[in-house]
């Protein structure tokens with residue numbers, strides 16, 4: 442199977458079977474002995490074609506004589522992949538994109554579909570200017586949605602909130618590939634030594650400006666090939682996610698509850714900040730995710746994390762008044778991390794912003810009961826939407842006057858003025874994240 446066929450297989454499993462793109466891609470890649478070049482090309486094709494899905498269909502509709510929903514899904518995906526190469530991968534010659542799509546159509550279609558694929562893609566290659574987008578001034582939402590590969594409902598929200606220019610910057614940032622970021626496992630090594638070690642393993646990397654343990658990797662071999670990963674010298678984690686444990690500021694010997702803990706990026710960070718002394722109780726509703734956290738803790742040399750399969754809404758009844766610190770890294774719409782997973786933007790809907798705040802508030806209210814007087818409560822999400830962030834915190838504070846909001850920005854490794862911190866891909870260059878810190882009156 443050549444690279445394009447592998448990519449098509451992954452795209453089909455996402456589009457037709459509802460698989461998650463990152464998981465389906467990792468499975469296909471791990472089964473094959475691929476060169477780094479092929480691995481990168483497959484990733485680019487899969488992520489690009491999925492991310493640009495609605496725009497590719499818009500473009501296709503200018504060239505296809507048949508309505509897209511009447512085309513067999515596999516053939517439609519061959520066309521989408523071809524259009525993606527012709528319009529968005531300028532280094533690929535149009536002839537190569539067409540010829541390779543035709544070869545795939547021969548394998549997965551019949552004579553009629555081969556002719557159809559050939560005609561559509563050659564016409565698109567010959568006459569790319571035929572595509573007309575909505576007018577930017579008259580219909581900015583539709584224009585941004587199509588130009589920047591975002592669902593229209595989300596663009597409507599952001600345009601209403603920030604105006605078209607900022608919305609455009611945000612959508613653009615969501616399409617950029619973020620660098621791989623690592624958190625130094627300070628229980629085993631310091632950042633300077635890890636940077637040296639990674640360089641010896643062929644990683645082009647630099648320190649992060651956001652977190653003292655953070656490392657940005659710009660070029661790197663397959664992670665599984667790195668001895669430093671197996672030795673537990675680092676954890677993969679985004680920079681903004683790394684700031685959360687600093688805002689929680691746990692101390693060695695503390696009892697910390699991480700209410701929505703799996704797969705453990707923050708729990709393991711908290712344990713490292715505690716120098717592996719004290720106890721971190723990490724709860725989650727998925728056992729398989731907790732198992733991942735336990736494996737990770739072993740790899741990182743952490744012994745103070747205890748996991749418990751639990752609906753965090755019940756935490757308050759089980760551990761009332763016992764914890765020094767509580768983190769609620771709540772389940773959320775994930776609208777701050779769209780740049781991480783190409784298919785995620787197409788899996789979201791506006792209803793989530795009505796449903797999730799109820800669960801978020803219920804978890805926050807229950808987990809907060811676990812705190813000792815004087816204890817610290819941190820609420821975080823990887824979303825950008827006020828309903829899931831500031832409004833949840835405000836509702837919680839209104840119903841729980843024994844909690845006081847503290848300026849979370851002051852506790853960031855690089856302090857900021859904000860009371861409640863909102864990080865953004867377009868202005869901060871990191872995943873979108875929200876962090877609020879509260880203290881229970883002593």
Ligand SMILES: C[S@@+](CC[C@H](N)C(=O)[O-])C[C@H]1O[C@@H](n2cnc3c(N)ncnc32)[C@H](O)[C@@H]1O
Nearest residue numbers: 701702703704705706707725726752753770772
């Ligand atoms: C944002 S993720 C947490 C990420 C984690 N803190 C980390 O840093 O790796 C939210 C987690 O909440 C879990 N979750 C969802 N509903 C829950 C509930 N009612 N009780 C406990 N955990 C829940 C999900 O399974 C998911 O693992």
